[in-house]
Structures are given as structure tokens and as C-alpha cells.
Amino acid sequence: MRHVRARLARIAIRLAILVLRATAAQLESDTTRSRRRPAPPPDPDCISCSDCLVPGVFWPTDIHEDNTHAWLERCDECRRFDSDIQAANEVIRLGLSNELGVARPTGSTTDSLYANPIGTPGQTTK
Ligand SMILES: [Zn+2]
Secondary structure (H helix, E strand, O other), X not given: OHHHHHHHHHHHHHHHHHHHXXXXXHHHHHHHHHHHOOOOOOOOOOOOOOOOOEOOEEEEEEEOOEEEEEEEEXXXXXXXXXXXXXXXXXXXXXXXXXEXXXXXXXXXXXXXXXXXXXXXXXXXXX
């Protein structure tokens, strides 16, 4: 009986150590994650998009030399916008476009966003 109790105690201690280790690992991964966040603030002097109409947005731009649409991409360098969609929202907010769309540029394997500038031929005028 004594043996069994001693064995149970050892098992309980081992379990406690395992739980502590798991908790410590979890805590460490949590702090690493929060250290990675937040993203660095956007660079106001970003060279990549300094000559863009809207800072942080490549618009209107060509994709694979396809200029059938006014393609839109956020600047991945300064990351002023979290996504292309957010960048497009800014273009619309500024009143530069009122027509968003998604299409596949020639030679591309993925769809891209475009934002037709206001007053583009073919658009209905008010
Ligand atoms: Zn930029």
C-alpha cells in the first residue's frame, strides 16, 4: 500500500511538472506573438509609393503590362493599408473612383482589384 501511494505521488508530481511546462510554453508563445504585434507604423517617406497619387496605393497601375483596367494594389513597402480592399476604400473615400471591380489581368494567375477613375469613358454620367 505504501508503494502504491508513493507511486501515485510521483505520478502526480510528474503531471504537475508537465502542466507547468505546457503553461510556460503557452505563455512564451503568447508573448512572442504580442511582441510581433503591432506592425511598425507606416513610413511617411516611403520611396516605393512617393510618386503615387494616393500615398500607400499604387493606382492606377499596370499589372503585367495589362492596362485594360485601373488596377489597384496597396504598397507592400510601407503597408499604410492592411489590404488592397482597404487601399481601394481610401481611393473611393477621396472621391477618385466610384467603381470597384475584380478581374484577372492578362498573364496573371490571380484576380486583382481595379478602381475605375471617375469620368472613365463608358461610365454612366449623372
Ligand atoms: Zn509605400
